[in-house]
Amino acid sequence: MPLDPETRTQLVATIRRFVDERLIPREAEVAETDAMPADIVAAMREMGLFGLSIAEDYGGLGLSMEEEALVVFELGRAAPAFRSMFATNVGIGSQGVAIDGTSEQKARYLPRLASGELIGSFALTEPEVGSDAGSVRTTARRDGDSYVLNGTKRFITNAPHAGLFTVMARTNPDIKGAGGVSAFAVEAGVPGLGLGKPERKMGQQGAHVCDVIFDNCRIPADALIGGVEGQGFKTAMKVLDKGRLHIAAACTGLAERIIDDMLAYAVGRTQFGRPIAEFQLLQAMFADSKADALAARALVLDAARRRDAGEDVSMAAACAKMFASEMVGRVADRNVQVHGGAGYIRDYRAEQLFRDARLFRIYEGTTQIQQTIIAKALIAEARAKTGQRDRP
Template identity: 50%
Template structure:
């Protein structure tokens, strides 16, 4: 892919069409043909990883000045809908580089930190992991217990993180740690850049998950890990909580788009099956109850796509970066779950068999309602935000 752009350093519509077309070919002609292999071996083939790097996918959302393609969020979601059409392990390869880990550096890093890390993140030379979640602090980052304490000219980090995407292959951990108790000045959470080979960093065995084979997660332990002030993102102890919330909100729009892409695949598989599979010599797609399933699936996919696009537009315009991302994530991930369930139902017993795409999709999409904020947390953000907005306008 090229990263040619207009004078204001944004990707032109023409260039983006080329990027999108190349991604679609990559997904549908190369990755989809190897989905079974990826699932059975629980790993992404090296040649697919290398091709993703060559295409610029490890840095599609990193600004061009730091070596990325420079897609904005409105373009990001279109790409995500294409990536969602195949195994979600593909997107997971480079999702944190572009998303919740990379965006912390893009939005909050110092120039020196950006210079040191972003070009290598964008090229795929460095795999960055977002180390926030803990056993007692998942959807509520304010509850995290990992600590970073001053020791002369250094910080000493102690704690445990879990479910960390790409941890087994990570080169850099973006680690959130408490530097003081929460007070009137803020949450007391800072974020540090910790190379994976730092003494005291230990990565546990790969998690065994319900789905998303090929996408690796693991626990990460930090035991007296020492880093200097250059590792403190933004050079500011109070940036951590805001960086986490901002990156997660942006990431929720991306996950919503990913859910739409996966739901579209489940729908397409179901329509094809309904048109070709027969019962009593009649294609099952002619049965009205099967058509009802397909109609509900199509309605959900179209509504989700429109919502994602509108939410991304509002984000880019700076109109809503709080409530709308949660609305999109809530609706689209719940919708993808319903569509996947209907897809299995349309396929009947066949849909329950391994090596059938909708069976894998059924397991894969379940995670979308959990990570980067559960559906319950999204409801709290939406409902609480609406009430607070109303309270401000009535004062």
């Protein structure tokens, strides 16, 4: 059930204070240590951030998509590593079970994910399979009352901390493409599941990724999400539609934060005897950045409300994710330019946020994949209007 307006306003205000008072002041520490402070993680658990999207019946806050977007606009204002700590539980790490899981799977995992006791991770990408989710090569072979998994997953967010992996694996090698892929809820620590070393990344220090390796990893047959083979690709797409709106909201929040930083620097920095904020060429950057951020916010909220109303928002989510991720990159680049030489110096944070923003154009579907999704949807709509059939 949606929150009443007063409760929603209070929630957003509380999150904003948390970001301003607890998260932003710790950004440099997280970037330098590449670690998330334990007290911050504990505070996130206490605030219920790990369970934003999980139903109240399972201990979560049960926010609608619009409410989640409003919260993520605020959380996105801090360096992205903070959001990443709990975001897999809110999105791709829990939603496979939440959307398509059996009642037993939901009861077993969702309360622990909502509390943050269990960190969820989404294992889809492979060394030669990223954007082409239907070409998964990791196999899951049925053997009695078990499945045996073999394969490697790559660049898996929060894998070093995960207690539960949503794993996409091919259960039917005779079916090429998406139809042979199934989804599994795999608990950490089972024999045959190994982790690679955490990757050293361009940005987003404090958010950890690594390979997940399955070597004759035997899991119980009831780990099959929903209990039905061949539904994994559909589950992944449902999860990613929601996740893309979450990412778009995070991009929007980060852009709004960067605009604040940009203006604060510009009004205090003087050249030629006056603040650089008075220079018209810089003012054009301010204006373009604000228009970009407002457009992204409108896209996200429109798609979120439509999803809450039960509409298919695959194309709208792709549009929001594509625009917002490209937009925050433009804003972050302008911020470095406005800062001039200081923008290249770590103490000013402009260069860190520039590097942090770059990843948004890649994960949960690259910009090019979003363009493909949008174009295919538009072509299908056009053919439907003219009575033509899609090609098989």
